[in-house]
Amino acid sequence: MDKNLSIRTVNVTRYITPLREGGSLPALAEADDNFNYVLKFKGAGHGTKALIAELLGGEIARALGLPVPELVFANLDEAFGRTEADEEIQDLLQNSQGLNLALHYLSGAINFDPVVTTVEPKLASQIVWLDAYITNVDRTFRNTNMLLWHKELWLIDHGAALYFHHAFTDPDGHALTPFALIKDHVLLPQASLLEEVDAEYTALLTENIIRQIVNLLPDEWLQWEGVEQTPNEVREIYVQFLLVRLQNSAIFIKQAQNARQALI
Template identity: 85%
Template sequence: MADIPQLRAVNVTRYVTPLREGGSLPAIAEADDSFNYVLKFRGAGHGTKALIAELIGGEIARALGLPVPELVFADLDEAFGRTEADEEIQDLLQASRGLNLAMHYLSGAINFDPVVTTVEAKMASQIVWLDAYITNVDRTFRNTNMLIWHRELWLIDHGASLYFHHSFDDPEGHARSPFALIKDHVLLPQASLLEEVDTEYKALLTQEKIRAIVNLLPDTWLQWEGLDQTPEQVRDVYFQFLTTRLNNSQTFVNQAQNARQALI
């Protein structure tokens, strides 16, 4: 299992091309370390909450040993994007000044196709468990959010996870609830080892590791309009949600097993 890293920080130097997927308009961008990244903008869609879900979901996956591209903090200078000709993109860039999130661009990767590629039961169970744990609604046949790169499966895009934070009310109740949308998971039919994975993953995800991941969240992402909690208090809400959900994992594991039985 990989150690929990501190995220590197890069400065975005060049906007390469938009990736027009959904309403968030991520983009391929070059940074001052000469690497290309898929850049997620704080000024798009659900704002910093999507970046929070991306960071927490991606780093939990990494802590569990699952293959995810490196995540980095990506800084957009105030002057960046002023010469962009597309008005919509220029507005997005201007609204995203400051700290954003990016993942390494896997050049040459292709979208995972469940008809072409069979995922073995252990990995399928690991991915289904992860998505039920972080309430990821976006790993379906319609949008698998997985890539094949150098003949290996990689997980991307966890920005639709942790959807409790869009209302931010009753996180305790959400943490203890099943995850009915797991029935639509693209890998559910192959996920026959959920009990085994549950035991392994509960041992791996210690409170210290969860706290270390939550502590990566920068203050500037945790200052939402209408919120009277401090950034540290918001981090505590995420920590409590994740630890409570882990302690009650049998609830979402049972839900996934029942949904799988209905399919096979």
């Protein structure tokens, strides 16, 4: 994992259909590499911060060996979407010119159903650890954000993670929070090996890997209204948040273990 990380860039050639799960109106789209993608738009509700969380959460998961669809930068040129009949979608496309983010579309995948499929304790603990680390509020019974594809569990939709950046105040304080919302995690009942996973993952996620992942963020996603920091300074805040949280993983592991004990 010490090799240099990179993300491919594709050009969106065809808008196929909106995917109306959630409020951000992602879409199924085709790119110039002839693959289909689930396209996340920077012009949607939470803007580029949702794309940042999606990229950082997805690539951290990949660095930990968890199955995540390939992420690509998806370029929308200014002419794209002018023929779209739906005004809401046309506005979204026009407001999303430039670099967006897309996940490789897993054709034929089905939503994970915890009633039907039981996840073994090690994998459940790995996913709970990830979501507690990146403060992902969105892997619940109501919205599992996991797919079954070729009998394997795949993680999707990390755009609600790293929610400290919506206020962007006191990132070090946020890094030390126990993340009480882990109590709602769909896999928490099966996550009986959190301490074992914590030892493995804190050794695996080096500062070099974290910096490489954060450095993937493009400048145009980091120029926020009301924020004076340069893109490099914003990247460093993400790096420090992730490092501080990693160095103090015992805080969120204890919270998850206590929440699990209350469930079982």
